[in-house]
Amino acid sequence: MFIFALFTIPTPSMERNLLVGDYLYVSKLHYGPRMPMSVGIPFIQSWSVPGVEFPYTRLPGFGEVERGDAVVFNYPPDTGPIDRRMHYIKRVMGMPGDSIAVRDKVVFIDGKAYPLGYGMQQNWLVTKENARYQLPRPRREELAISSIQPTSDARIVRMVATPDAIKEIADLPWIERIQPEITQQPQASLYPGDRGYTRDNYGPIFIPKKGATVELTADNWPIYGPVIDRYENRNARQMTESTFAIDGQETTEYTFQQNYYFVMGDNRDNSQDSRFWGYVPEDHIVGKAVATYFSRSPSSVVPRFSRILRGIDDASVFREESVMTQLPDNVTP
Template identity: 60%
Template sequence: MSTPDSSPDADEPKSELRQWGESLVVAVIIVLIVRSLLFDLFRIPTPSMEENLLVGDYLVVSKLHYGPRMPLSLGIPLTSIHVPGIRFPYKRIPGFSKVQRGDPIVFNYPPDEGPVDRKVHYVKRVIGMPGETLSVRDKLVHVNGDPLPLGRGMQQYWTVTKSDARYQIPRARMEELGISEVRRTRESNTVRILATPAGVREISQRSWVQSVTPYVMQDEEYSKLMYPSGQSYTPDDYGPVHIPEKGETVELTAKNWAAYKPVIVQYEDHAAQQMTDSTFAIDGERTTTYTFQQDYFFAMGDNRDNSQDSRFWGFVPMTHVVGKAVVTYFSWNHEEWVPRLGRIMRPIADDGVFRDQTVMDQLSERRAVNRHRHPLSAQDSVRKQQRPTVRAASDPAPSERPFSTPKSSPREGAR
């Protein structure tokens, strides 16, 4: 006999299939909440951030640092599938820190078409901050006129001049020395190396090394590839460009219009055109000034000569910033098909990568100290050096693929 508080159906146990279904729904909801508001997972598919981030690294990206960004479109979470025409205003829950120089940030690739939160993901390091003026001179970045040295784990091409062409950089020790690549040049006593600051310091100590200097590309073809195009910029000699800051009012000129028009039109949703050399129209109204509505950043890859970054496509708007890469939770070496155990749960360096001096300043000081020492003779050095062959290759053009994202596992790609 049933009572008001009971029924025959109340005592029936749930089927195993129903229990699994409910557990799956709860798990999906938790994953969506965590990955939308707290942390997200990504995989590195390109070498643009080497040697600090390697191809095959799996990253945890914190959305709490700068604050979780609310959805900007309606669609299936963690995919590019969305309902066309439906856009939401930009909102961000306050985070516990602000974007700082040196932060490795994950962001939506600005030039892509479509809703901001459906664009492909990139990972780069913040080099220029809002309101600053940035330039690159002979490969060395300058911020507001002050040099910003190549940081720890970053790499670029260097020209090494040897006293004798017979000397070779031991291939077996390249990784240990901080050298990723060695290339022949037309001069028999000169090679080009892809190396970190530590690698340059190590190789400069060899008695047979006469000089180590940055390899500066001088190719006029780069001008049309840079941002803005047609300014005779190259990746190694770039700018100066002024980085927009929220609330900052700038005078529009024919010289800066090429840099600011994409910002005004694409990222701040205004109609803009140049009327004369000194007058412009914003939303149909003539003006000579413009006030920016949000902060922008200048981002570059740690692998300076193999990175498609702000030098090529411009500023990163704050609306596009997803979060800060904080830890490598796993890493897989696809060439050797083994995990890199030493990189598991490894913190990702932020502003600590920058040193107090440029590499060239450090080398100059080291040479001054070495003048008081007795170097090995050339014959002794030859006998002590192994002579493996040097890797030959042609000069690369800057290229890379996007940073993607995994479906239920890490997102494939922050380029």
């Protein structure tokens, strides 16, 4: 209960660093064990004694959440006691107090670019000199390319791959050009909604930090209002275009009571993450994923022996010399 937890990866949102069928060891000691927030039956995640909830308390840990950590947390939009909500795993991109934005798929934090890191993947548009050319299956498997799909142009295919794989493919003599697939259509399902954001061009938005005070405006209320009301447990509402009330008291500002994080999947174009449902509050964090203790593809009975007892990359995924800065001339970063 206080030292570790075991989880499995059910979806491809963290590929290629974490695969469907990976079984994870999650350390609760890194950030400090979170005390129970409800009463229920052990190992029965979805049920608890109705009406019995305890305030958030975390014992001291030997570390803190850092950018690049793969963290397991309770899914914030769920209902019910926090520690009974569904478990998710994503990578921390934005820290408390950061301003985060995405421009043409590249994450910017306080103006600094964080290109796609080691083992992360996204959609690319690969233009071939001739539609007949195909990447052999053994080579595709060797490069761990998740999928190759046709487009309306016979010479162009949509490829889900890491920057390392794209660098190798770009050297093939029959490859004319490679560029990221940029989504142009605004998506209303993104957080906070109705901002014209896409998954590839998002923000900037400020990530709340404990003790930080923000001025409340009609423009930022859709961002901070739900956080104050849902995660800070305050009765927050907008009274008029320019006035707001918290616990019945009219105010023009608010000071946050806990830290928040912005998380994203390593498989950037196949991940429901903070771009879609917002921040992860500190009290929702379960622990840090540190290793895979077992792994098996759902389509096979044979374990993936190379992934057993394998450590999980954290901040090292953001290598100082990113592959994205070393791509050949025929690749648009």
